[in-house]
Amino acid sequence: MRIGIAGAGTAGLTTAWLLSGSHEIVLLEERGTPGGDARTVSVGTGAGTVCPDLGVHEVSDQFPLWSRLMRAAGLGPDDLLSVPASRTLRHSGDARPYLVSPHTVREDRHREVILGPAWEALNRLFLEASRWEEEDLDGEITVEEAADWPTLPGALRDDVIHALPASVFGCGIREVPGLAARGVGGFFARPEPSTSEAAPTQNVRGGTQKLALALIDQLRTTEVHLRARLHRLDRDGDRFTMTETSGRTHSVDAVVFATPAHAAAAALRSLGGSSRLRAILDSFTYQELVYAAHLDPFGMPQERRHWSTTNVTVHDGWSETTTWYGPGHGADVFVSQITHRGPQPGREVARTSFRTPLPTPAAHRARRRLTQCQGEGGLYFVGAYTRALGSQEAAVASALDVARRLARPGPRLRQLTVR
Known part of the structure; x- marks a missing residue:
């Protein structure tokens, strides 16, 4: 044939x-x-x-x-490189993030970890996502229908629970409750709460x-x-x-x-x-996403001690990431989602766009x-x-x-x- x-x-x-x-x-x-x-x-x-x-x-x-x-x-x-899966979450314009997760097995003494209620909310997302996977929920069931956050304040739902899926799929934060729980769960499922040591992810060398x-x-x-x-x-x-x-x-x-x-x-x-x-x-519904690679710390917290591998900025109903390649690759190179941001990177070296399907x-x-x-x-x-x-x-x-x-x-x- x-x-x-x-x-x-x-x-x-x-x-x-x-x-x-x-x-x-x-x-x-x-x-x-x-x-x-x-x-x-x-x-x-x-x-x-x-x-x-x-x-x-x-x-x-x-x-x-x-x-x-x-x-x-x-x-x-040898073609795979382990990279710590740390996260920083912050509001645009705020000097201090509201979450800086553990970074490596041996934490950098110059780095400040910020946990508190946001960390508890993050672990709640991991556990709920694991339950959605374990129960093999039908794809018709939405995050709003499946989720169980009885004591979680609404602000933490938007700033953590909904902000992370929004940054993955490129949708608005308020759209996340209408996504399919099964489609969201696979990205965040973790059977046990996070410990003080971040599990590594991998990049291809x-x-x-x-x-x-x-x-x-x-x-x-x-x-x-x-x-x-x-x-x-x-x-x-x-x-x-x-x-x-x-x-x-x-x-x-x-x-x-x-x-x-x-x-x-x-x-x-x-x-x-x-x-x-x-x-x-x-x-199938698609979301337009624009990414840029750059050499300036656009999208990063003001203070280096708050930098993570993945840095999420919440702004104007959106949630967009900047990935820092420093922890695994030893150089200050960054890749940012810039679809909805007003300011743009100052030292951009490449840009591209994608249309990614939403798990609805x-x-x-x-x-x-x-x-x-x-x-x-x-x-x-x-x-x-x-x-x-x-x-x-x-x-x-x-x-x-x-x-x-x-x-x-x-x-x-x-x-x-x-x-």
Whole structure:
């Protein structure tokens, strides 16, 4: 078979990697580089070169499928860097934060930890999120319906409980109660309260786009076309014609959409009989996010002793983060969400934008309906939005599901499924 794949993010590249060798693949990517939401930039500093990620930056060797894919692509434990998962929360304009969580196993004596009621609220979020995961709540149940905060003041709900999910998904703080508890829970679940020592997260040395480039290098029987957005899809007898915005066409037997739902819906407008699919895809709500990498401490607390790896600023009903690369990478390089902020970084080195799906009950219903449509008429859909928890692990899992439908068991399928 000749299979067309639209999108070279984690899901699209994993699908191509799994199918290459057993099928002919045509892979179209709108951007000039592969990786999707994994967008790495190289920044020179006095301490050397740092490669921050403007999108996905945290990974985990606790993700079994992602870890197996990384190993299969030739990356190993030495390619992962442990980074402390500390947080600072503050109101815009306030000199003193209302939360500075523990930073490392051996706390920097120059750093001030601020706990109190905000710390208790943070731990309450972790415990509630764990309960939502353990009970496997239906995706129709919202945070407001599932949550149990009987003694938590409203201010702490906005400043901690709702501010953290808002910073992850890019929505307004007041929108968080209407999100699906199951979709929010996966990002914050922690079975035990936080201790005085912050658990580390992990970065990929050289940036998360490193995995995308490694997968590209291992593709066989695959045509890769960059700066090639799928503009329209038409039926041609039993086959499809994929047309790029440039006008170039590709004839294929099946199509895998590894693009966001809204981009897939746009490409399907030209395909007769696709109205039901487009209605499903249009049910996913997206939030526009803008990120900037910079060298000045924009978005950071005024005093260095309050700096954390993740610094959340609450302002005007929004909650936006600045990630400091110092703790793991040894240099003052920062990546900030700047979608709703008035002031901008003073020493910006790169900027990009994303559209990220919100985990709403409507998205859950759409995801369930989309699963029922997989493979109908030769059309398939992969990506984190096809799973309850939007993560790199979910993207790999979605690719694996579709590859199983399209190919017989082979060495690469076994590499991801056999422990």
